[in-house]
Amino acid sequence: MSSQxxxxxxxxxxxxxxxxxGVVQRFGDHLALAGVDxxxxxxxxxxxxxxxxxxxxxxxNIIAGFLDPSEGSVYVGDRDVTALPxxxxxxxxxxxxxxxxxxxxxxxxxxxGLKVRKTPAAQIKKRVAEVLxxxxxxxxxxxxxxxxxxxxxxxxxxxxxxxxxxxxLLLDEPLSNxxxxxxxxxxxxxxxxxxxxxxxxxxxxxxxEEALSLSDRIGILGSGRLQQVGTPLELYRxxxxxxxxxxxxxxxxxxxxxxxxxxVFEAVDRFENEGQGxxxxxELDITATQPLRFVLRPERIRVVPAPPPEPRMxxxxxxxxxxxTGGTLRELSYSGGSIRLVVDLFGGGQLIAxxxxxxxxELPVVGQPLALTWRIEDVVxxxxxxxxxx
Amino acid sequence: MSxxxxxxxxxxSGRGFAWLLLSPTLLFLIAFLVVPGILLAGLSLxxxxxxxxxxxxxxxxxxxxxxxxxxxxxxxxxxLWVSLGTALLCVLLAxxxxxxxxxxxxxxxxxxxxxxxxSPLLTSVVIRTFAWIVLLAQNGLINDALxxxxxxxxxxxxxWNMNAVIIAYVxxxxxxxxxxxxxxxxxxxxxxxxxxxxxxxxxVHTFFHxxxxxxxxxxxxxxIIVFALAAGSYITPLLIGGRLQPLLPITIxxxxxxxxxxxxxxxxSFSLLLITGIVVFxxxxxxxxxxxxxxx
Numbered sequence: 001m002s003s004q005x006x007x008x009x010x011x012x013x014x015x016x017x018x019x020x021x022g023v024v025q026r027f028g029d030h031l032a033l034a035g036v037d038x039x040x041x042x043x044x045x046x047x048x049x050x051x052x053x054x055x056x057x058x059x060x061n062i063i064a065g066f067l068d069p070s071e072g073s074v075y076v077g078d079r080d081v082t083a084l085p086x087x088x089x090x091x092x093x094x095x096x097x098x099x100x101x102x103x104x105x106x107x108x109x110x111x112x113g114l115k116v117r118k119t120p121a122a123q124i125k126k127r128v129a130e131v132l133x134x135x136x137x138x139x140x141x142x143x144x145x146x147x148x149x150x151x152x153x154x155x156x157x158x159x160x161x162x163x164x165x166x167x168x169l170l171l172d173e174p175l176s177n178x179x180x181x182x183x184x185x186x187x188x189x190x191x192x193x194x195x196x197x198x199x200x201x202x203x204x205x206x207x208x209e210e211a212l213s214l215s216d217r218i219g220i221l222g223s224g225r226l227q228q229v230g231t232p233l234e235l236y237r238x239x240x241x242x243x244x245x246x247x248x249x250x251x252x253x254x255x256x257x258x259x260x261x262x263x264v265f266e267a268v269d270r271f272e273n274e275g276q277g278x279x280x281x282x283e284l285d286i287t288a289t290q291p292l293r294f295v296l297r298p299e300r301i302r303v304v305p306a307p308p309p310e311p312r313m314x315x316x317x318x319x320x321x322x323x324x325t326g327g328t329l330r331e332l333s334y335s336g337g338s339i340r341l342v343v344d345l346f347g348g349g350q351l352i353a354x355x356x357x358x359x360x361x362e363l364p365v366v367g368q369p370l371a372l373t374w375r376i377e378d379v380v381x382x383x384x385x386x387x388x389x390x
Numbered sequence: 391m392s393x394x395x396x397x398x399x400x401x402x403s404g405r406g407f408a409w410l411l412l413s414p415t416l417l418f419l420i421a422f423l424v425v426p427g428i429l430l431a432g433l434s435l436x437x438x439x440x441x442x443x444x445x446x447x448x449x450x451x452x453x454x455x456x457x458x459x460x461x462x463x464x465x466x467x468x469x470l471w472v473s474l475g476t477a478l479l480c481v482l483l484a485x486x487x488x489x490x491x492x493x494x495x496x497x498x499x500x501x502x503x504x505x506x507x508x509s510p511l512l513t514s515v516v517i518r519t520f521a522w523i524v525l526l527a528q529n530g531l532i533n534d535a536l537x538x539x540x541x542x543x544x545x546x547x548x549x550w551n552m553n554a555v556i557i558a559y560v561x562x563x564x565x566x567x568x569x570x571x572x573x574x575x576x577x578x579x580x581x582x583x584x585x586x587x588x589x590x591x592x593x594v595h596t597f598f599h600x601x602x603x604x605x606x607x608x609x610x611x612x613x614i615i616v617f618a619l620a621a622g623s624y625i626t627p628l629l630i631g632g633r634l635q636p637l638l639p640i641t642i643x644x645x646x647x648x649x650x651x652x653x654x655x656x657x658x659s660f661s662l663l664l665i666t667g668i669v670v671f672x673x674x675x676x677x678x679x680x681x682x683x684x685x686x
Binding site: 065085086088099101117164 | 579581582584585586587588589590591592595599600603604606680683684685686
């Protein structure tokens, strides 16, 4: 911890990690958190991501001290804070609706935590100016919260949380009330601010793009459990289970069973159609006999216009090759840079593909035959043990 | 009481319809408030001879009498202070009750508490005032109990003084202070006290620096209602304080009903209305200013 990034000195507190140890939260009969173990490293930007009702806000409230967990402990640094009230935890928090005190001006809001700590007035003044500079709101000290835009209120809320030099910063969906463009700006600003002062930051969000672009690591919460913890890249490229694969990005999930050829799987369920079904070539050197589930990301599928398939003659075998199929375009949505295509496969089933605008001189039309291919490494198997639903 | 709301403008046709809907109330108020008020104002400008007969011509002689005589001026300012004191006591006592209402564990409990709070308003003021006489009289419940416990030898004189009047006022008017305060408390988002706590403030600090300031509108609204009610009430002070208390509503009652000096009674009424109006206006101005500063 001797080589702190520049700016952390101004903040005056060494970042601390957070350890969550077997935390269970029950609300009556409802099990909101079913045993969560998590290590958040000092100085890292960590996101808790999940659909609404997954328990991410519950976990954040447990870290902040607003909820007492039914079981388990929370450590900040080496300190067991489980039994401490929120006002003894030294945790800065930014709320979804900013929660600025409407009766205090910007300076009053930012100074609030310092006044509680009985900091001398001169020092408060200096610190307020300092953190307002940090969030790029110098000269706003005497404004009232209602005179500020949403983005500015957000900055004041962050400045207020940072003013007390907390060991940890918690962000509860802090950007969800901002419009799309401002949200993007605030995201990059938040990230650079966090990197400058090097504070351990936990972001709760349901917006996967936000989590992916901001975080060092992400914990995916689903049904009260941590489904996977990893870097954005790991989560996207190597999802641990079906839940993660479907939650992060778009995914074609294909269940397939091994064939006699090593590494080649034949799709089952809706992709199966009189022996014409989809063949997946994988990097697996397979000896398994059980069907597995595979993830194929839409943007990994290459789409090219194709001649219509020859009419199938009775008795003639269909020639199939792995990772190559054809179909007709069912649906196309154009969103400028990228195009989303839903393709009905000739062999049954549907695949979603994402292509770039630059790929086509003329957009394919609905009903047009298309050839789809992808590389062997694009077929990502999900671990077999995760077949049991979480 | 929440500020910062922008009023939606109705289209012209809708405005006409709104006036139509308002007209019964408006007509009622004109017939039974505005017109009598004007008549009373006219009456207060008349003069009387020694036999209390109305004299021709108009003048300010009644008002000169009201503000010139120590008796009436004294009664006016006593009324003012007693009403303000009652308002202050009511707001103080209303706070725990309002807090309990807002933090009731379940909806059912809250409903029961609201019913309990409002139920005294279903009884007439006279009856509630008589209940205080039963309690406070020389041979009343409290004196009996104290005597039986051997705590006192001679009964305490608890009736017929200003303290008894204030106690009765507070009991009668408390619900009017609780309701706006509960509304105000309920409107404070939970995240504000959480934010305060995350910044290191304990519950007491949070209460005095976040909750209390933000309930100022509720406290002021409650205070305004209680003050106006107290300044105008005459049954309670008459029954509990007696007719000798220097309170203006009692004086007005005596002048109008017992002495039948109607111009003086009218002038006293308007003087009370004026002073009450000024206080309500000032309290209202503080409220407006605060809301403008806080919510824009």
